[in-house]
Amino acid sequence: MKKKFGILTLALCLMLGAVGCSNGSSSSSSNSSSGSSSDASSSQSSGKEIELNISAAASLQEAMVEIEKEFKEVNPDVKLTVNLGSSGTLMQQIQEGADCDVFISAGAKQMDALVEDGTINKDDVKTLLINDLVLVAAKGEKIDSLDDLKSDSITKIAIGDPESVPAGKYAKEVLDNTKLYDAVQNKLVLGKDVKQVLSYVQQGAAQVGFVYLSDTHGVDDVDVVLTTDEDTHSEIAYPIAVLKDSKKTDAAKQFEDFLLSDAGQNILEKYGFKKAK
Template identity: 80%
Template sequence: MKKKFSILTLALCLMLGAVGCSNNSSSSSSSNASSAASSSGDSSEKVELNISAAASLQEAMVELEKEFKNINPDVKLTVNLGSSGSLMQQIQEGAPCDLFISAGAKQMDTLVEDGTVEKDAVKTLLTNDLVLVAAKGEKVDSLDALKTDDVEKIAIGDPESVPAGKYAKEVLDNTKLYDNVKDKLVLAKDVKEVLSWVQKGNADVGFVYLSDATGVDDVDVVLTTDDDSHSEIAYPVAVLKDSKQAKVAQQFEDFLLSDTAQNILEKHGFNKVK
């Protein structure tokens, strides 16, 4: 009887062991399959591309991003907009950025000088025009009108960090108006804030890019400044030297320079690269 019981016990242990091995094998197979699936799925995971771009590109960038995603659906664009000076400082302090679009050469040149960007990598993306805008109904029709009592506040971007503000100051200097209107100047953090102040009546007039005023109904473009009254308004673009997504960033830059993207930029008031 004891012998039979021992045999039954042994058989039961063998059966349980077989089941355990089967479960372990199944678990191992499942784990391997999951690992393989994860590995094979890497190719379809989205690549995040960090773009730092001048605030004046805000509206155009929405359409550019949509068009680029039609071509590269697996690329996620994270766009950081701001004044070129602020963006430059963020990049220098280690903020994630794969591609930089500045509204002025000064900021890009600084990144070239400190080794963040290769000099040969810099290209001109587009050009722009500087215009004087006024709230509808304002009695301003020339630069000389800025000296009159009809204009109490003139909004410009901070010349130290905002390229549009730098160009505006150049215009005022070169037309001998600066000393007459310097007490009327109010400095904004970027060109979009300048436009907003004029729209809300916080400033009588402001200097912005033509692209900023394009399609805006509640301001009038009083005049377009002469090209020889300020430095050339060109937007340089470059992939950062240490970009972890350099290949994809280069693809986005090539797209920006394509006819498709250039047509979009022109529609938003920018000038195509010649």
């Protein structure tokens, strides 16, 4: 009897010891797993790159290359993904749900539309810069004044589509206010954005075209024949705003502040833009 009791006691002890070892092993594994997960999360958090989506007017193309580089120097954890195009097209993309954190328009009309539909808060809109509208001509074309556009020697005049391209809208205003529109309407070649207008002149598809002064920066295969008078068109101002529904508001505002800072404004001036008044 004593022998049986001793055997039962030994068996019970062995069972309890096995359970204890199992629990200890499980607890140790759980703690190890928890620590590994926390370390991975911390590592991921510290090294995570924020991607900002910027929708910007096509005329900012060259300047944005340097802006991206300089902004990255002071904000290494922020990556800029820049979508360039006509302001009207960009506005439409945003209205249709395109991912965008910051919008830079070449005209007030497109920004106002996004304010009106609630995409952007009116108080968040700031003026980033101003620009001039110029008439460019292919090398060798003799243009002394806007009246020369009526000449039979000028058969193609490139402008942006006034419905969606702010530069085209300003160009039409110039032609309207100088009483030239009816005389040259049949000569107009419409571009999808201001860069296409410039390329039309460069490639010979048009003899002259209306573009921004900044678009002529570094371009030597066309001539700037005249700068349009400010009283012949609306003020050419570029508004900027962070979208209301941006999930990266802090980073978006950092980018906006950089553009409005002396460092950002100096870069923009290098590419032919002017500081806002």
